[in-house]
Amino acid sequence: MRSLLALLIVTLALAALCCCEKGKGTSSQEGSRALLNPAKEVANAFVKRNKRSSPYEWYFESYRRPMEQMHERCENYPPCDYLSDQIGFALAYNRFFGRY
Template identity: 90%
Template sequence: PKEPSGSLSADSIKIKKEVANAFVKRQKRFSLYERYFESYKNPMEQMHERCENYPPCDYLSDQIGFSLAYNRFFG
């Protein structure tokens, strides 16, 4: 139903909950398995983060490669 001003009323644009849920999906919660692997970092990833957090190592890794830079500073 239109109002006298020509705009739609609030009641005419509402949709049922079932219709809304058909195209708006909530994200599922993580399983325990996914939470474990999200929090666990493999040793290589830990090494990369350690090098990235130390500016001289990060800079040198762009120049000569990660493994050589990491070994120079932490090896």
């Protein structure tokens, strides 16, 4: 199934390159380069993040609260994660890792 999907995607990409080629003296390589290398601003438009304005924000971005660390520990252990859905996080964490 995956090989069929990959073949379909490659076929569609080649068809798009052939159909979208500009005919006024440009070679097929130049046309394909224009399609594969969009402008830097367009390519990175969706990745722009807000800049942090204070050291306070920098600190709390890297600091995780103890309860958040315990939640991650329980989520990474499948029996605890399953049991926390059934009886709650506190009881599941106490059963597998002891008192918090």
